[in-house]
Amino acid sequence: MSSKEQMTGSAESQARLAELSSAITVLQSAKPPFVPEGAEGMTIRVDYPPGDPGLPPHRHSGPAFGYVLEGEMLFELEGEPERVIRAGETFWEPGGDVIHYQDGNNRTDAWSRFIVTMFCAPDQPMLTLVDDEELARRQHLRAPRPGA
Numbered sequence: 001m002s003s004k005e006q007m008t009g010s011a012e013s014q015a016r017l018a019e020l021s022s023a024i025t026v027l028q029s030a031k032p033p034f035v036p037e038g039a040e041g042m043t044i045r046v047d048y049p050p051g052d053p054g055l056p057p058h059r060h061s062g063p064a065f066g067y068v069l070e071g072e073m074l075f076e077l078e079g080e081p082e083r084v085i086r087a088g089e090t091f092w093e094p095g096g097d098v099i100h101y102q103d104g105n106n107r108t109d110a111w112s113r114f115i116v117t118m119f120c121a122p123d124q125p126m127l128t129l130v131d132d133e134e135l136a137r138r139q140h141l142r143a144p145r146p147g148a
Contacts, residue, residue, distance in 0.1 A: 028090035032063035036121035043117040044126075045069075046103070050111065054104030057130040060095040062119035067091075071112035076102035081143045085114075095119070099130050099138065 009017070039062050048054060054074075068087050075091055076082035078099040084106050085091050093100055095118075105112035120126050 030092045033094050035119050036062045038122045039119040041119055045115050048105040048112045051108040052105045057099050057101050058127045059099055060127050061121035061124040062095040064116050064118040065092045066114050066116040069113040071110045072106035073112050074102050074104050074106040078141050
């Protein structure tokens, strides 16, 4: 086999790849600011019942990428306005020092289910809750909220 075939695959493989390209849809493309050295990848599914507020403010040690399977999520990252992410839509967060304020179920009549793939720094938890004192110190970094 030639070196070109080793790098790109056989003509048969390339033809099959071309056929499959119509089956592939890019849902999200992002350039995270960093991925921790030696990071561990982890994919989880989150299931919130109707009206569940989700996790309290927290942060991740590395970037996280998600996809809403069902329902709606109220999503808010530090410095960004809160927004609703619906089934079939994606989200991501850079991790590190950025606070993730909201990930709750935006609906009171349906479940919210989403998957998240996170890259966690070695020997650090998947997420760390942010205490009230730090939230108060960083309040100026939070985007204005409707009705707040």
